[in-house]
Amino acid sequence: MRLYIALLHYPVYNKNDERIASAITTVDLHDLARLSRTYGVKRFFIITPLTDQQRLAERVKSHWTEGYGAVYNPDRKFALEIACVSGSLEETIREIEDAERERPLLIATDASNQNVRSLDYKEAKQMIRSDRVLMILFGTAWGLDRAVIQEADYLLDPIIGPTPYNHLSVRTAAAIILDRLAGQHDTMPSSFEHC
Amino acid sequence: MRLYIALLHYPVYNKNDERIASAITTVDLHDLARLSRTYGVKRFFIITPLTDQQRLAERVKSHWTEGYGAVYNPDRKFALEIACVSGSLEETIREIEDAERERPLLIATDASNQNVRSLDYKEAKQMIRSDRVLMILFGTAWGLDRAVIQEADYLLDPIIGPTPYNHLSVRTAAAIILDRLAGQHDTMPSSFEHC
Numbered sequence: 014m015r016l017y018i019a020l021l022h023y024p025v026y027n028k029n030d031e032r033i034a035s036a037i038t039t040v041d042l043h044d045l046a047r048l049s050r051t052y053g054v055k056r057f058f059i060i061t062p063l064t065d066q067q068r069l070a071e072r073v074k075s076h077w078t079e080g081y082g083a084v085y086n087p088d089r090k091f092a093l094e095i096a097c098v099s100g101s102l103e104e105t106i107r108e109i110e111d112a113e114r115e116r117p118l119l120i121a122t123d124a125s126n127q128n129v130r131s132l133d134y135k136e137a138k139q140m141i142r143s144d145r146v147l148m149i150l151f152g153t154a155w156g157l158d159r160a161v162i163q164e165a166d167y168l169l170d171p172i173i174g175p176t177p178y179n180h181l182s183v184r185t186a187a188a189i190i191l192d193r194l195a196g197q198h199d200t201m202p203s204s205f206e207h208c
Numbered sequence: 209m210r211l212y213i214a215l216l217h218y219p220v221y222n223k224n225d226e227r228i229a230s231a232i233t234t235v236d237l238h239d240l241a242r243l244s245r246t247y248g249v250k251r252f253f254i255i256t257p258l259t260d261q262q263r264l265a266e267r268v269k270s271h272w273t274e275g276y277g278a279v280y281n282p283d284r285k286f287a288l289e290i291a292c293v294s295g296s297l298e299e300t301i302r303e304i305e306d307a308e309r310e311r312p313l314l315i316a317t318d319a320s321n322q323n324v325r326s327l328d329y330k331e332a333k334q335m336i337r338s339d340r341v342l343m344i345l346f347g348t349a350w351g352l353d354r355a356v357i358q359e360a361d362y363l364l365d366p367i368i369g370p371t372p373y374n375h376l377s378v379r380t381a382a383a384i385i386l387d388r389l390a391g392q393h394d395t396m397p398s399s400f401e402h403c
Contacts, residue, residue, distance in 0.1 A: 188380035
């Protein structure tokens with residue numbers, strides 16, 4: 014399994030459908046790092062072009078991997094070691110390409126069905142098992158910019174429960190998606206280098 | 209489906225295995241309310257015996273259901289209307305019993321396997337589909353007190369990913385559990401009365 018995930022803070026939409034760079038939500042960094050470790054994700058990229066937000070994400074990471082947090086909670090240290098801060102999606106793709114010698118296939122996620130080609134969970138799961146290098150893109154705020162969705166190789170089906178309500182947090186949506194796609198694997202995650 | 213969920217802030221453990229009442233994490237209230245609406249849960253109980261913490265939870269709820277938040281984001285209003293603050297597990301059970309004229313079966317959750325009777329996801333799913341009144345109990349901090357687990361009718365299997373790491377947040381664990389247990393239902397949630 015050569016699976017990566019990325020949490021994009023740009024380009025995403027605000028409530029008024031305007032393109033913005035969203036603020037870091039520190040609890041997202043913890044939750045997605047812990048999910049990554051649980052489901053064998055190789056690296057979790059936190060993408061933001063804002064240097065103050067990059068510094069905030071780095072500070073959260075270093076508190077738990079090198080600071081007091083590392084002693085206080087070694088499980089959290091182990092989780093946050095997998096997190097990497099990146100300035101853009103392009104930079105992230107290049108980094109993975111360098112490590113894997115293969116360009117990752119990009120799977121975008123969105124709460125609504127955009128009427129474009131979309132991948133069901135069974136197909137996505139097979140793809141993950143195929144040993145292709147894949148990266149799942151999660152959007153913060155009101156979701157990924159349509160340009161990102163269109164540039165991605167695939168758009169994953171939205172999470173549909175038994176009700177018409179579809180307003181999950183990105184943390185809980187990522188949990189459900191990773192459990193559906195990587196929950197039944199019995200392989201161990203590959204080793205990775207810290208960033 | 210007559211499914212309830214409860215987030216317990218007491219009795220739970222702290223890091224040193226001491227019984228405590230944990231503090232409310234407001235993001236948990238939002239995430240679990242949104243999950244409840246997505247998966248057709250009838251009510252989401254926030255359990256804490258501490259009156260200042262009850263007031264905090266009520267304040268979060270009223271901001272989003274009656275205050276500025278209700279106008280700002282009606283989807284969040286709809287989610288948080290399902291949340292009820294309760295002083296104890298016993299009080300919560302009585303409230304459900306009054307509404308359903310049936311005592312709920314209690315399904316406890318825990319990240320580790322306690323070597324007691326434990327319910328797999330297939331069995332739990334069938335139980336939910338059987339129209340029995342059920343309540344899933346989620347613990348905050350370092351997890352539910354063993355006494356609660358022992359008093360519950362069932363203990364659900366822990367979430368096991370493809371790795372040995374099992375330190376998810378209660379938010380993401382609840383997301384995975386609800387998706388596994390109620391994700392494939394095609395029934396709509398029953399109506400409920402606000403609390």
